[in-house]
Amino acid sequence: MGRIVVGVDGSEPSLKALRWAVRQAELTGDSVEALNSWEYPATSWASMMPGMPEDFDPQALATVSLTEALQAALGAEGAARISKVVVIGNPAQALLDRAEGANLLVVGARGYTGFKATLLGSVSLHVTQHASCPVTVVHG
Template identity: 65%
Template sequence: MSGRIVVGVDGSEPALKALKWAAAQAALTGDSLEVVTSWEYPASWSTMMPGVPTEFDPEQLAKEILNASLEKALDPATAAAARRTVVGGNPAQALVDTAKGATLLVVGDRGYSGFKAAVLGSVSTNVTQHAPCPVVVVRGESAAS
């Protein structure tokens, strides 16, 4: 009986590495691959992002990021077989919720946050503390590189 591997993507290099790792693991185990991204409005959308067109659709942008991540990281057959999930809400909570019943949850060590001094980013830290299944955190660049 095969399971399901959930992987979070945001388009960052660590997320792409996590996606590649998760796809390879799914190929080894026979598990299905579910690729997840999320989006949420800032508390004060219009004041935080002046000049953003009113027709701006963050859910559509999240779908485009998810599709571009699959295209960039995986071969076409593997990308086509992956389940694509876009969730509105906090990224860490979206991953924890989606991972219910999963065999494994995979994330990159950090996303686009500018705070590089921490060992893990906020999403990967939250996920490792609250996930309902085992978690693999795929490291991005090391401090030496």
């Protein structure tokens, strides 16, 4: 029994990838890890967001976002069976790092920042070129 890592940013393509990964895991007996990563903007984000609460916690916000995405795609019971991983860092690199030793890495064709006309987004393109395990890119 191994594990399947799937990138989930809350976009519809990532939710399709999540559902695909869960179905694949049912066939193989693997566990599923849903990964969401976040980064601070390159500029000083706090000074650019007036009214930002002092106790603002981007890690907690990303965790809530991932939990809500899992529940929306799989329901509460299905979401409870998925391991949630939230890390700070570049999404492509975070997926590559987490996929070390995994049986499979699953991503949507593109996330929120993808141009609609492109076949692959930057993250899916990068992980297909650099992953140490097989990669499945789920299209619409």
